[in-house]
Amino acid sequence: MASSRSVLLHRQSVRTGSASPASALSAVTLIAYVCQSAFFGPIRYFLASTGLEKLWFVPDLLGLVCVAGVLIESPARTHRALIFMYVILLYCVEGYFVSGSVASVLSTFKALVPLFCGLLLDRELLARPFMKVLLLALLSLAAFGVLFTLTADMPWANLTFEGIGVEQKYKDLQWIEGSRIRSYGFAGDEHGAASSILTLLILFSLNARKLTFYLVAVLAFIAIEETTSRTNLIALIAYVALYSFAAHDRSAVDQFMLRWSLRASFMAPVLPLIIIAITLSFSGDTVPDELLSLWIRGTYTWLVPFTHMDELAPAAVLFGFGLGGFGFGLLQSDLASFYTPVDNFILFNFLAFGLPYVLFYPYQCRRLSREPDPYRITVFIVTAILGLTLRGWSDSPFMILFGYSTCCVFRGSVGRFAAATKARMTYPVAIGQSVRGLRVRK
Numbered sequence: 001m002a003s004s005r006s007v008l009l010h011r012q013s014v015r016t017g018s019a020s021p022a023s024a025l026s027a028v029t030l031i032a033y034v035c036q037s038a039f040f041g042p043i044r045y046f047l048a049s050t051g052l053e054k055l056w057f058v059p060d061l062l063g064l065v066c067v068a069g070v071l072i073e074s075p076a077r078t079h080r081a082l083i084f085m086y087v088i089l090l091y092c093v094e095g096y097f098v099s100g101s102v103a104s105v106l107s108t109f110k111a112l113v114p115l116f117c118g119l120l121l122d123r124e125l126l127a128r129p130f131m132k133v134l135l136l137a138l139l140s141l142a143a144f145g146v147l148f149t150l151t152a153d154m155p156w157a158n159l160t161f162e163g164i165g166v167e168q169k170y171k172d173l174q175w176i177e178g179s180r181i182r183s184y185g186f187a188g189d190e191h192g193a194a195s196s197i198l199t200l201l202i203l204f205s206l207n208a209r210k211l212t213f214y215l216v217a218v219l220a221f222i223a224i225e226e227t228t229s230r231t232n233l234i235a236l237i238a239y240v241a242l243y244s245f246a247a248h249d250r251s252a253v254d255q256f257m258l259r260w261s262l263r264a265s266f267m268a269p270v271l272p273l274i275i276i277a278i279t280l281s282f283s284g285d286t287v288p289d290e291l292l293s294l295w296i297r298g299t300y301t302w303l304v305p306f307t308h309m310d311e312l313a314p315a316a317v318l319f320g321f322g323l324g325g326f327g328f329g330l331l332q333s334d335l336a337s338f339y340t341p342v343d344n345f346i347l348f349n350f351l352a353f354g355l356p357y358v359l360f361y362p363y364q365c366r367r368l369s370r371e372p373d374p375y376r377i378t379v380f381i382v383t384a385i386l387g388l389t390l391r392g393w394s395d396s397p398f399m400i401l402f403g404y405s406t407c408c409v410f411r412g413s414v415g416r417f418a419a420a421t422k423a424r425m426t427y428p429v430a431i432g433q434s435v436r437g438l439r440v441r442k
Contacts, residue, residue, distance in 0.1 A: 020073075020122070021069075022069045022072070022073045022120050022122075023120065023121075023122035023124075023125045024125070025062070025065060025066060025069055025120065026066060026069070026117050026118075026120035026121045026122065026125075027121070027122070027125050027126075027131065028062060029059065029062040029063055029065075029066055029114075029117040029120075030117055030121065030203075030400060031134065031138075032058060032059035032062055033059045033063070033114050033117065033396040033397065033400060034138060034196055034199060034200060034396075034397055034400075035059075035138065036056075036059050036396065037187060037188075037192050037195065037196045037395070037396055037397050038138065038141075038142040038145075038185070038186060038187055038192070038193065038196035038197070038200075039141075039142070039145075039186045039187070040186065040187045040188035040192060041154055041156040041184070041186050041187065041188065042154075042156065042186055043056070044056065044156060045155060045156035059396075060110050060113060062117075063110075063113035063114055063116060063117055064113060066113070066116040066117045066119075066120050067085070067113065067116045069116070069120050070085075070116045070119050070120055070410075070411065071085060073120065073411075074411045080409075080410055080411060081119075081410055081411050084410050087353075087356075088109070088112070088323070091320065091322045091323050091352065091353060092105050092109055092322065092323045092324070093322070094319065094320070094321075094322030094323075094325065095108065095321065095322030095323040095324035095325040095329065096322070096324065097322070098312055098313045098321050098322055098324070098325030098326075099324045099325050099329060099330060099333040099335055100333060100334065100335070101324065101332055101333035101334070101335075103332035103333065104324030104325070104329040104330060104331075104332045104333040105322075105323055105324035105329070106324075106332075107324065107328065107329050107331075107332050108323040108324040108327070108328070108329040108352075108393070109323055109324075111328075111392065111393035111394055111396075111399070112323070112393050112399070114396040114397075114399035114400045114403070115393075115399045115400070115402060115403035116403060117400050117403065118399065118400040118401060118402060118403020118404035118405075118407075119403045119404070119406075119407050119410055119411055121400070121403075121404045123206065123373075123375070126203055126206050127206050127207045131203075132204060132208070135200050135203050135204040136200075136204055136216065138200055139197060139200035139201060139204060139216065139219070139220065140219070141186075142185060142186065142187070142193065142196055142197050142200065142223070143185075143197055143219050143220065143222070143223035145185035145186035145187075145193070146183045146184075146185035146193055146197070146223040146224075146226050146227060147183075147185075147222075147223065147226060148185075149183050149184065149185055149186070150181055150183050150226065154186075182227065182228045183226045183227055183228075184227070185223070185227070190227040190228060190229050191227075191229055191232070191391070191395065192395065193223075193227045193229075194223075194224045194227040194229035194232035194233075195229075195232055195386070195395050195397050195398055196397050197220050197223050197224055197232075198220065198224060198232050198235060198236055198239075198382075198386075198397075199397035199398070199400070199401055200220075201216060201217060201220045201236070201239075202239060202379060202382065202401065204216060205239075205243060206375055207248065210244075213243065214240075217236070217240050220236060221233070221236060224236055231385065231386060231388060231389045231390075232386065234385060235382050235385040235386050238381065238382060238385055239378065239382045242257075242258070242261065242378045242381060242382075243378065245257055246258050246374050246378060247374065248374055248375065250374065251372040251374070252371060252372055252373060252374040252376075252377040253369075253370065253371075253372055255374060258374055258377050258378065258381075261381050262368065262369065262377055262380070262381060263369075265380065265381045265384035265385075266365045266384075268346055268384045268387065268388065269346050269361070271388060272297075272298075272302060272344050272346070272347055272388075275294055275297065275298045276298040276299075276302060276303070277298075278291075278294075278298065279291070279294055279295040279297070279298030279299050280298065280299060282295055297343065297344070297389075300340075301340055301341050301342060301343060302342065302344060302347055304340040305321075305326050305327075305340055305342060305351055308326070308338050308340075311338075312325065312326070312335070312338060313325060315354075316351070316354060317354060317355070318354050318355050319353075319354040319355070319356070320350070320351055320352050320353045320354030320355075320356075320357070321351055321352060322352065323352060325352075326338075326340075326342070326351050326352075327339070327340070327341070327342045327348065327351070327392050328341070328391070328392060328394060341391055341392075342391070342392055343389050343390060343391040343392070344387065344388060344389065344390065345383075345386075345387030345388070345390045345392070345393075345398075345402075346361075346387060348390075348392040348393065363409075364406065364409050367406075367408050367409045368380060368405075368406065368408065368409065370408070371408045376404065376405045376407065376408075377405070379401050379404060379405040380402075380405035380406065382401070383398060383401050383402045383405060386398055386401075387402075
């Protein structure tokens with residue numbers, strides 16, 4: 001009995017001592033995507049100056065390897081990942097028939113790829129000290145960039161660069177409320193800067209000491225506030241609240257606050273309908289300044305794609321536009337005049353997949369209701385907030401968080417949180433904290 005117990009301990013220590021190839025791949029891809037988003041300006045400027053522009057797509061190549069990794073690593077008893085990938089390919093074909101452009105399809109599929117990185121992310125690897133140090137360093141540098149660029153001009157301010165089938169330009173500086181600057185930091189825009197900092201904070205917080213977390217959260221709050229991204233600021237406050245009151249060593253199913261917060265997040269599809277109903281009661285002359293951005297969404301950006309259905313895809317209500325048949329994907333096609341920014345994650349999903357997504361959404365909610373990991377549930381609640389004003393799938397850090405939090409939906413439960421709880425595993429945690437390893441009952 002003792003020898004079998006020691007063998008079990010040895011096997012588990014080996015399993016936790018070194019990362020699997022899929023976990024290592026997802027960690028490298030995660031860092032690549034976050035750097036691409038948080039340091040968009042300097043990376044693009046360096047690659048353009050050295051003639052190495054093609055290296056910009058390295059994170060996307062790593063993401064494609066993650067797609068294969070998800071298909072290989074998914075539990076053998078389920079075929080969710082394979083079915084999901086098959087459905088995506090069908091919608092790529094539909095998107096080609098709608099847009100008539102391979103570049104449109106590839107551009108939209110490329111935006112979806114970071115989700116697969118999130119599906120492969122490993123809880124144990126994220127909690128290791130070297131990952132903590134790296135995530136903290138990137139967060140600090142990104143926050144410094146936001147504050148530094150408030151008073152300094154960056155050399156990449158007028159940079160133009162090649163996208164997929166189209167030439168793009170670095171976003172011009174913006175002022176709001178008089179002389180206040182909307183800081184992008186080293187990112188491509190204010191949303192990319194804020195989203196990257198929030199993502200790094202969330203990933204850093206896994207099993208972190210609370211004092212360390214709060215200190216880092218203050219830095220993130222200051223930086224995100226300077227980007228003027230209100231959605232990211234609200235999401236940050238919500239995450240800090242959930243982190244403070246949730247028990248990280250108990251199943252999320254048994255925690256009242258997490259359970260009801262999760263149920264509230266399931267109502268996210270209703271909020272755009274409420275916003276549309278409210279904003280339609282105002283005209284352009286009577287809308288308050290505080291509601292102007294919501295008024296534009298409720299009266300224009302969220303409704304215009306539906307007016308294009310008859311011309312582009314008459315069956316879009318049933319089957320959607322497909323990947324590349326609407327939104328930013330159209331910018332790479334001859335239908336660019338039909339482009340409308342769809343800055344709501346759930347609405348974007350509906351326009352892409354149509355009625356099948358409406359049927360899929362309750363299944364997603366049911367699977368998440370059974371997820372025991374409080375960290376994944378907390379992350380999902382944050383993504384529900386961020387998705388309210390997210391421009392489609394264009395934010396790779398968001399897609400990684402969404403993929404990580406919905407692993408039980410697309411891959412099936414890997415059971416790591418439950419197994420760790422039963423074995424009383426203490427994960428390596430924040431910088432400076434000792435690792436107690438495994439405690440096995442005799």
